[in-house]
Amino acid sequence: MIEALRRAAEQEMRRDPRVWVLGEDVARGGLFGQYRGFLEAFGPDRVVSTPISESTIMGAGLGAALVGTRPIIEMRIFDFVMCAMDELVNQIAKVRYMFGGQGRASVVVRMPHGMWRNSAAQHSQMLEAWFAHLPGVVVVAPSTPADAAGLLVASIRSDDPVLFFDPKDLFGETGEVPDEIEPLPFAMARRVRSGDAATVVTWSAAARDVARATESLGREGIETDVLDLRSIWPWDEEAVVASVARTRRLVVVHEAVEPAGFGAEVVARVVERLGPGGLRAVRRLGAPRVPVPFSPPLETAIRVTEQKIVAAIRDVVAA
Amino acid sequence: MTASRGNLDHALSLLRTMRRIRAFEEAALAGHKAGEIPGPLHVSIGQEAVAAGVCAALRRDDRITSNHRGHGHAIAKGAAPGPMMRELYGRAGGFCGGKGGSMHIADFSVGMLGANGVVAGGIPIAVGAAQGLRLLGSDAIVACFFGDGAVNRGPFLEGLNWAALWRLLVLFVCEDNAVAAFTRADAVTAGAGAVARAEAIGVPAASVDGNDALAVLDLAEAMVASIRRGEGPRLLHARTFRLLGHTSTDPAAWRDAAEVEAARAREPIARLEAWLAANGVDRGVLEAIAADAEAEMARARAEALAAPWPAPASAFADVQDVGAVPVPA
Numbered sequence: 001m002i003e004a005l006r007r008a009a010e011q012e013m014r015r016d017p018r019v020w021v022l023g024e025d026v027a028r029g030g031l032f033g034q035y036r037g038f039l040e041a042f043g044p045d046r047v048v049s050t051p052i053s054e055s056t057i058m059g060a061g062l063g064a065a066l067v068g069t070r071p072i073i074e075m076r077i078f079d080f081v082m083c084a085m086d087e088l089v090n091q092i093a094k095v096r097y098m099f100g101g102q103g104r105a106s107v108v109v110r111m112p113h114g115m116w117r118n119s120a121a122q123h124s125q126m127l128e129a130w131f132a133h134l135p136g137v138v139v140v141a142p143s144t145p146a147d148a149a150g151l152l153v154a155s156i157r158s159d160d161p162v163l164f165f166d167p168k169d170l171f172g173e174t175g176e177v178p179d180e181i182e183p184l185p186f187a188m189a190r191r192v193r194s195g196d197a198a199t200v201v202t203w204s205a206a207a208r209d210v211a212r213a214t215e216s217l218g219r220e221g222i223e224t225d226v227l228d229l230r231s232i233w234p235w236d237e238e239a240v241v242a243s244v245a246r247t248r249r250l251v252v253v254h255e256a257v258e259p260a261g262f263g264a265e266v267v268a269r270v271v272e273r274l275g276p277g278g279l280r281a282v283r284r285l286g287a288p289r290v291p292v293p294f295s296p297p298l299e300t301a302i303r304v305t306e307q308k309i310v311a312a313i314r315d316v317v318a319a
Numbered sequence: 320m321t322a323s324r325g326n327l328d329h330a331l332s333l334l335r336t337m338r339r340i341r342a343f344e345e346a347a348l349a350g351h352k353a354g355e356i357p358g359p360l361h362v363s364i365g366q367e368a369v370a371a372g373v374c375a376a377l378r379r380d381d382r383i384t385s386n387h388r389g390h391g392h393a394i395a396k397g398a399a400p401g402p403m404m405r406e407l408y409g410r411a412g413g414f415c416g417g418k419g420g421s422m423h424i425a426d427f428s429v430g431m432l433g434a435n436g437v438v439a440g441g442i443p444i445a446v447g448a449a450q451g452l453r454l455l456g457s458d459a460i461v462a463c464f465f466g467d468g469a470v471n472r473g474p475f476l477e478g479l480n481w482a483a484l485w486r487l488l489v490l491f492v493c494e495d496n497a498v499a500a501f502t503r504a505d506a507v508t509a510g511a512g513a514v515a516r517a518e519a520i521g522v523p524a525a526s527v528d529g530n531d532a533l534a535v536l537d538l539a540e541a542m543v544a545s546i547r548r549g550e551g552p553r554l555l556h557a558r559t560f561r562l563l564g565h566t567s568t569d570p571a572a573w574r575d576a577a578e579v580e581a582a583r584a585r586e587p588i589a590r591l592e593a594w595l596a597a598n599g600v601d602r603g604v605l606e607a608i609a610a611d612a613e614a615e616m617a618r619a620r621a622e623a624l625a626a627p628w629p630a631p632a633s634a635f636a637d638v639q640d641v642g643a644v645p646v647p648a
Contacts, residue, residue: 045454055477056442056477060443063445063446063450064450064451065447067451068451069451069455086440087440091440096639099423100417100419102414103427136638138641160640160641160642187641234641
């Protein structure tokens with residue numbers, strides 16, 4: 001996946017000279033190699049390794065967008081965006097609105113997120129729901145190399161600010177990516193598998209575990225309808241509602257903490273659309289409301305695993 | 320200062336700008352008091368020489384970022400008072416369509432990239448704008464206005480370091496009105512202040528009497544010339560005084576009355592008028608400048624009051640293209 005992401009950004013920087021990237025260590029290829037070779041290809045004015053100054057990485061990206069460039073703002077890992085929340089929440093998300101449409105924050109904020117190799121509480125968070133709650137931004141959370149590449153191209157071309165959640169734990173995933181990467185529309189869920197037993201909605205790293213869990217259930221004859229949302233604002237409400245209208249059973253799985261996670265929004269909208277009698281069973285599955293611990297057995301204890309997903313789906317199918 | 324014809328013209332031009340800022344804010348305060356303007360105003364009465372002097376040193380295509388006390392910066396950069404006043408009134412035809420109000424005045428057509436409701440919020444935006452302008456091949460500079468309170472926020476350190484690293488075309492303007500909201504700035508600021516902090520980062524800085532418009536203009540012109548020659552960012556520290564409260568509803572009764580009175584005696588408009596009169600400008604000319612400004616802003620107020628409210632549906636516009644919520648029927 002990391003090569004797919006690298007190629008997507010490279011393609012767009014070749015296509016549009018107004019696109020540039022700023023963030024810590026990006027001229028060295030970035031923390032994950034997602035900008036490898038960019039300095040040589042595009043030079044130091046467009047591949048800017050910055051100080052560890054998150055407020056100004058974010059705010060400078062906005063300022064540069066307001067005068068007509070299209071920055072990719074690299075946050076290194078998601079958790080560091082907390083040092084730039086004023087610039088993101090008070091400025092980027094609102095500038096177009098507050099100024100009556102005079103300025104556009106056409107930026108992509110890349111935030112590699114999620115649990116990753118025992119990195120503990122400040123390097124493993126999944127708080128994408130915060131940003132779905134924030135008017136003014138698009139929130140993208142892909143799970144496959146092709147989706148990540150296509151959505152990154154769409155994000156860079158978007159005039160709206162896009163918060164792009166790179167799934168750290170899936171960077172090693174492999175898959176086919178075309179030579180010429182086409183932009184993938186936002187709010188278009190990917191059907192991972194088809195079935196009638198229940199609808200399973202997921203995104204980002206949890207999608208990998210859901211795919212494994214539903215595959216093993218499929219071997220038992222429990223065929224589920226699995227939708228990877230790929231973007232959570234906007235999200236493909238129509239596809240989810242249509243599927244649940246058919247299966248009448250819904251499981252939403254995400255790596256983030258379960259209470260007030262985006263799964264709550266998915267369930268609420270489905271119930272609003274189909275009515276309280278429209279579902280026979282519903283279940284959210286996320287992490288318990290605790291920080292992410294360091295030690296492997298502790299991390300495993302709170303992780304949404306394949307086994308937990310299988311159990312949740314079985315419960316809902318049996319209800 | 321000796322009075323050549325040239326600097327008499329400059330001084331008259333500065334006076335016009337300062338009078339227009341003063342008249343705008345006095346009209347807005349009257350509108351607020353009359354219940355015509357919803358929400359509080361942060362006015363800069365007594366600080367007009369900083370906005371006027373700095374913006375007079377800028378080109379039209381130079382940009383500025385501003386703070387919550389930004390009416391003067393916008394007017395000095397060339398923003399029209401009509402749409403500005405309508406914005407304060409929350410009416411259709413305001414610069415931001417009534418979505419921003421006093422604290423979010425912006426006029427991109429004159430390079431005014433926005434006031435800001437967060438102290439130091441404009442600093443990262445200014446350095447990024449300068450970086451973007453360089454990428455686009457422009458030699459336009461960005462002047463970044465902030466108050467003495469902002470020097471205690473992290474983005475001040477980050478932004479100065481950033482601008483110095485890339486020798487960006489940024490003029491940092493610390494408008495030191497001696498008070499951060501309801502607290503004296505010197506009670507909450509350690510060390511020698513903005514100039515010393517800038518110099519420690521390698522940004523050349525100088526202080527000026529911010530109530531002396533000609534002195535502000537001189538220093539700003541010298542700094543802008545250095546910046547445009549590629550010598551790196553500069554910080555201009557203007558000492559001034561906020562004559563009124565933090566907001567239009569704050570009487571600032573806690574302040575030492577004698578200190579405020581002494582500051583009133585140093586206020587910039589009367590000083591510039593006295594200098595012009597001493598250099599042979601007829602008092603009638605000065606009075607006409609004041610009267611013109613007051614008439615212009617009285618018109619802006621009357622037009623704002625008569626302007627229609629924005630259509631409620633416009634509350635749903637300009638959020639985002641993708642994922643926007645529908646306008647309710």
